[in-house]
Structure formats: C-alpha cells, structure tokens
Amino acid sequence: MSIQARRKRERAERERLIVTAARDLLESEGWDAVTTRRLADRIEYSQPVLYSHFKGKSAIMAAVATAGFADLATELRAARIAAGEPRQALAAVAAAYAGFAERHPTLYEAMFTQPVDLPFGRPDTPPALRQAYEELREGLRPFTREDNVETLTETFWSALHGLLVLRRSGRLPHDDHERRLALLLDRFAT
Amino acid sequence: MSIQARRKRERAERERLIVTAARDLLESEGWDAVTTRRLADRIEYSQPVLYSHFKGKSAIMAAVATAGFADLATELRAARIAAGEPRQALAAVAAAYAGFAERHPTLYEAMFTQPVDLPFGRPDTPPALRQAYEELREGLRPFTREDNVETLTETFWSALHGLLVLRRSGRLPHDDHERRLALLLDRFAT
DNA sequence: GCAGGTTCTCTAGCGTTGCTAGGATCGCCA
DNA sequence: TGGCGATCCTAGCAACGCTAGAGAACCTGC
Numbered sequence: 001m002s003i004q005a006r007r008k009r010e011r012a013e014r015e016r017l018i019v020t021a022a023r024d025l026l027e028s029e030g031w032d033a034v035t036t037r038r039l040a041d042r043i044e045y046s047q048p049v050l051y052s053h054f055k056g057k058s059a060i061m062a063a064v065a066t067a068g069f070a071d072l073a074t075e076l077r078a079a080r081i082a083a084g085e086p087r088q089a090l091a092a093v094a095a096a097y098a099g100f101a102e103r104h105p106t107l108y109e110a111m112f113t114q115p116v117d118l119p120f121g122r123p124d125t126p127p128a129l130r131q132a133y134e135e136l137r138e139g140l141r142p143f144t145r146e147d148n149v150e151t152l153t154e155t156f157w158s159a160l161h162g163l164l165v166l167r168r169s170g171r172l173p174h175d176d177h178e179r180r181l182a183l184l185l186d187r188f189a190t
Numbered sequence: 191m192s193i194q195a196r197r198k199r200e201r202a203e204r205e206r207l208i209v210t211a212a213r214d215l216l217e218s219e220g221w222d223a224v225t226t227r228r229l230a231d232r233i234e235y236s237q238p239v240l241y242s243h244f245k246g247k248s249a250i251m252a253a254v255a256t257a258g259f260a261d262l263a264t265e266l267r268a269a270r271i272a273a274g275e276p277r278q279a280l281a282a283v284a285a286a287y288a289g290f291a292e293r294h295p296t297l298y299e300a301m302f303t304q305p306v307d308l309p310f311g312r313p314d315t316p317p318a319l320r321q322a323y324e325e326l327r328e329g330l331r332p333f334t335r336e337d338n339v340e341t342l343t344e345t346f347w348s349a350l351h352g353l354l355v356l357r358r359s360g361r362l363p364h365d366d367h368e369r370r371l372a373l374l375l376d377r378f379a380t
Numbered sequence: 381g382c383a384g385g386t387t388c389t390c391t392a393g394c395g396t397t398g399c400t401a402g403g404a405t406c407g408c409c410a
Numbered sequence: 411t412g413g414c415g416a417t418c419c420t421a422g423c424a425a426c427g428c429t430a431g432a433g434a435a436c437c438t439g440c
Binding site: 225226227236237240241246247 | 386396398399400401
Binding site for chain 2: 112113115116120121147148150151152154155157158159160161162163165166169170171172173176179180183184186187188
C-alpha cells in the first residue's frame with residue numbers, strides 16, 4: 001500500500017513540476033517557447049511522459065491557467081479588503097486586476113484569451129476561478145441599480161478585460177490607460 | 191509599357207484572389223484550415239507564389255483583417271445613419287458591431303484578437319480601420335461629459351469588445367447577452 | 381535470492397506546419 | 411529565331427504535437 005502511495009505522490013509531484021515549468025517557460029520566454037520538447041527538457045523527462053499526465057498540450061495550458069486564477073483571486077481579495085469605502089474598493093480591485101494582467105501578460109492570455117477547455121460559470125467551475133469572479137462581484141455590489149448583480153459584474157469585467165487586451169495588442173494607445181480606467185470607474189461606480 | 195501594365199494588373203488581381211481565398215477559408219472552415227498549402231491549392235498556384243506577394247502568412251491575415259475593417263465600417267455607418275435620436279443611434283451602432291462579430295466570428299478574431307501587424311491609432315492607420323473607429327466615436331460624441339471623446343470611445347469600444355470575446359470563448363454565459371449590452375448602454379448613453 | 385510480470389520511460393518516427401533554395405519553364409524582345 | 415529575364419514549381423528543411431513499440435526498472439511471490 002505504501003509503495004503505491006509513494007508512486008502516486010511522486011506522480012503528483014511531477015505533475016506540479018510540469019505545470020510550473022510550463023508557466024515559467026510561458027512567462028519568461030513567451031508562447032513560442034512553450035513546446036512539448038522544451039517542456040520535456042525542463043522537467044528532465046522525455047516527451048511522452050507529458051502525455052501520461054495530460055491529454056495534450058492544451059490540457060497543460062489549462063492547468064497553467066487554473067494556477068493563475070488562484071494567484072489572481074488572492075491578489076483581488078487582498079486589494080478589496082485593504083480598501084475602505086466602496087468606490088475606493090472597486091477602484092482597488094480593478095487596479096489589482098489590471099496590475100496582474102500587466103505583470104503576467106502571457107499568463108493572463110492563457111487564462112482569458114486563449115481558447116481553453118475550462119468550465120466558466122458552470123457548476124463545476126474551479127474554486128479559484130469562482131473566487132476571482134466573486135471578488136469582482138463584491139466590489140461591484142454596492143453599485144447595483146435596478147439591474148442584476150451578475151449582469152453588472154459580467155459587464156464591468158468585460159470592459160476591464162477589453163481595455164487590457166486591446167491595449168496589449170497595440171490596438172489602443174499605450175498611454176491614456178489610467179484615464180480610460182478612471183472613466184470606466186466613473187460610469188460604473190455611482 | 192502595356193505588357194508590364196497587364197502583368198502588374200494580373201499580379202494585383204492574384205493578390206486579391208489570395209486574400210479572398212484566405213478569408214473564405216477562414217470563415218467557412220476556421221483557423222486550422224488556413225494553411226499555406228490549402229491556400230495555394232485554392233488559388234491554383236504553388237506555395238512560393240504566396241511569398242512573392244506577402245512576407246508571410248501573418249501578412250496575409252493582416253490583409254484579410256483590413257478587408258474586414260472595410261465591411262465593418264460600412265455596416266456601422268449604415269446603422270448610425272438609419273437611427274435618429276442619439277441614444278438610439280449609439281444602440282444601433284453597438285448592435286451592428288456585435289452583429290458583425292457574431293456573423294463573422296473568425297474574421298472578427300483576425301481583426302481584433304489575433305496579434306496582427308497593423309498600425310492602430312497611428313498616422314498610417316488604414317482608412318477603413320480609421321473609419322470604423324470614427325463611426326463609433328460619432329455615435330458616442332453626444333454623451334461626452336467632462337472627459338475626452340477619444341477616451342470615451344476607446345473605453346466604450348473596449349467594453350463592447352470584451353463582452354463579445356468573453357462570450358465567444360465561453361467565459362460569459364451565452365444568454366443574458368442582450369441584458370449586458372443594455373446595461374452597457376445604460377452606463378454610457380446618458 | 382531469484383525468476384516473472386507489471387509498470388514505467390525512452391527512442392524513433394509519423395504527419396503537418398511555415399517557409400525557402402534551386403532548377404526548370406515560360407514569354408518577351410531584338 | 412535565339413537569347414535573356416521574369417516567373418513558377420519541385421523538393422526539402424527545421425520544428426511542431428503526438429504516438430507506437432522496444433527496453434529498462436521495479437515490485438512481487440516462490
């Protein structure tokens with residue numbers, strides 16, 4: 001029994017190793033660097049080992065994204081807790097969200113842009129993902145008017161996301177970012 | 191002189207053929223179908239011909255995107271002109287924008303999501319792209335408050351874009367779309 | 381302690397991708 | 411009509427995701 005337990009433990013350990021290696025590679029050298037060969041090299045195993053853990057490369061990236069959600073959720077929570085008054089709290093959460101996207105651009109892409117096989121807004125949504133969403137929602141709750149909190153959250157989130165991706169891809173001028181964020185808050189936090 | 195003119199004309203014709211073939215392929219069969227081999231097959235030339243017209247595949251996709259901008263611009267203009275009162279006009283433009291994205295999802299992706307080598311908001315921005323942006327801006331102008339029209343337009347556009355891409359990638363519930371659009375208009379068209 | 385069998389991992393290779401070098405072929409011009 | 415450019419295609423490169431099948435390592439039972 002103990003032997004199987006150890007093997008299982010080692011396998012789980014190696015799986016974590018794969019995910020962190022993929023994330024490292026993604027964040028330090030970009031999407032093109034994340035190949036199954038380079039990944040296998042990093043973990044010092046051969047390629048097929050990857051496929052004994054994950055169905056394919058996209059499954060690995062999904063795991064990377066999930067890990068990112070956990071980080072994002074804690075950062076958002078910290079920001080919301082630290083701030084006081086509702087409007088300031090929402091501003092803090094939005095700034096934390098934007099800051100995360102800026103500090104981890106490729107990871108953010110894996111989480112929110114890349115087609116990834118993760119259940120969003122479903123019963124089986126990963127806790128980390130759900131929690132990140134809830135931080136946003138709690139930040140917005142004070143500003144609900146006649147409309148649904150969920151709809152409000154989804155719309156605000158979309159706006160924030162749009163600002164970030166369009167800027168990152170060079171479709172929005174790189175400066176004026178703060179002004180756009182301020183305007184967004186102005187329209188939603190009243 | 192006439193011979194060279196004919197050759198130049200034929201080359202231009204073939205270039206258009208490449209772009210429309212790429213767009214057809216993209217819209218009818220998706221991203222995976224757009225390979226240089228299949229493209230060469232469609233235009234009934236060999237692969238290297240593509241590279242005598244474009245620097246690479248991404249340059250072809252940039253041309254496809256540019257063609258898309260022209261279509262989008264005319265649709266937006268038609269929508270704005272047809273509507274009367276400002277709020278209704280903005281709603282019409284937004285709906286036209288969303289409709290375009292829904293009817294041409296992969297083309298929209300090429301235009302606004304895919305990393306593409308096009309100058310946005312620069313002096314050398316393609317006219318079609320500039321025009322599409324201006325339609326949005328004119329729709330928003332009546333709702334400028336203390337802030338810049340450009341900032342307002344950029345922010346509203348981002349929100350719209352965010353709603354569309356997050357929905358398409360399954361990150362937002364597919365229904366409730368209209369409600370989110372309505373909420374967005376509510377926050378901006380006052 | 382040692383054979384048997386299971387579990388694991390690596391080598392090698394498949395089919396496909398974007399892209400390019402080099403030779404062959406075509407068509408224009410004198 | 412012969413020579414010369416321009417044009418185009420065949421063939422191939424390196425890299426990709428992924429997999430079959432051989433081999434090594436390990437635990438188990440005698």
